């Protein structure tokens with residue numbers, strides 16, 4: 001146990017130094033310190049992995065190993081330590097965190113897989129996540145972004161609607177953040193978040209550092225890509241299957257449906273084909 005404690009202490013020191021390096025903007029040093037921290041922390045976890053009586057220490061060390069591994073994008077290590085941690089008897093809260101880390105590692109792996117070369121059988125992991133979040137209205141769009149490992153925050157963006165940026169510092173494990181204009185109305189913010197999630201899903205290989213959408217959701221990606229993003233945003237916020245369910249239950253007016261889906265009446269009218277999309 002003394003050796004385990006010492007390894008853990010050193011790992012936490014390295015981790016603290018990594019945070020300082022990140023704050024100083026030195027990403028190369030941050031990554032190398034995190035790698036060293038992972039080496040120490042995983043060695044600490046390994047040293048007691050066979051002793052199932054050492055809870056919660058056993059699961060705590062596995063959890064932090066998996067978490068550091070995800071921060072440096074080491075999916076295999078993240079999977080290995082979250083799985084090994086779950087094989088013990090972790091307290092309820094740590095079990096939930098280990099399960100979440102395992103899920104996040106699967107998501108990160110799916111985000112890195114190019115399905116164009118090798119189409120999967122059935123739904124992809126990403127499609128399953130989308131399916132889960134678009135099953136009830138109003139769609140929890142920030143929850144969906146979070147499940148896709150993207151951080152969402154609000155800032156005053158002047159006249160612009162939103163942006164998606166590569167953000168190792170504050171972004172989720174995907175390395176991206178979405179920023180929506182804090183001064184806009186709630187329904188507008190939800191549409192912007194969905195539009196940026198759509199850019200992430202469809203166009204992230206074209207985002208170098210920052211993709212900014214103006215008031216009319218125009219960006220340097222061009223009209224075709226913007227139409228794609230608007231279409232997918234509508235699919236995410238107003239799934240046709242759900243609209244059908246409400247209509248069958250007698251809720252048909254665009255004003256009522258807009259409230260149920262927490263979107264603007266205009267967006268719902270376009271979705272229902274009542275109003276031409278001018279964009």
Ligand SMILES: [Zn+2]
Nearest residue numbers: 213217219229
């Ligand atoms: Zn856009």
